[in-house]
Amino acid sequence: KTINMIVLNSVQMSACLQKSRYSDGFCDAVPVSSDIAATGRWMAKACEQLGLKGDMMCNSFLQTVDHYCNSADHTGKQTTRRSKPV
Numbered sequence: 001k002t003i004n005m006i007v008l009n010s011v012q013m014s015a016c017l018q019k020s021r022y023s024d025g026f027c028d029a030v031p032v033s034s035d036i037a038a039t040g041r042w043m044a045k046a047c048e049q050l051g052l053k054g055d056m057m058c059n060s061f062l063q064t065v066d067h068y069c070n071s072a073d074h075t076g077k078q079t080t081r082r083s084k085p086v
Helices: 003-019 036-049 056-069 072-083
Strands: none
Touching (some): 056 072
């Protein structure tokens, strides 16, 4: 795994998340980005559950998910979804 591959995968994942529709529960376990300790524990636990403990690609992937879940883009999708009639 090279740094170029990690960066490319992060960019692709970020673009995919930005284009995605809101999905209930996707970000529920993601802590607030400013809580660095909680974010680190969440990433370590999630990578371990995926069988990828210590894998840089997993950490990079989850950093992208963390940034998305704590972004205005995600919050905007959530607000838009709640305002639409069911």
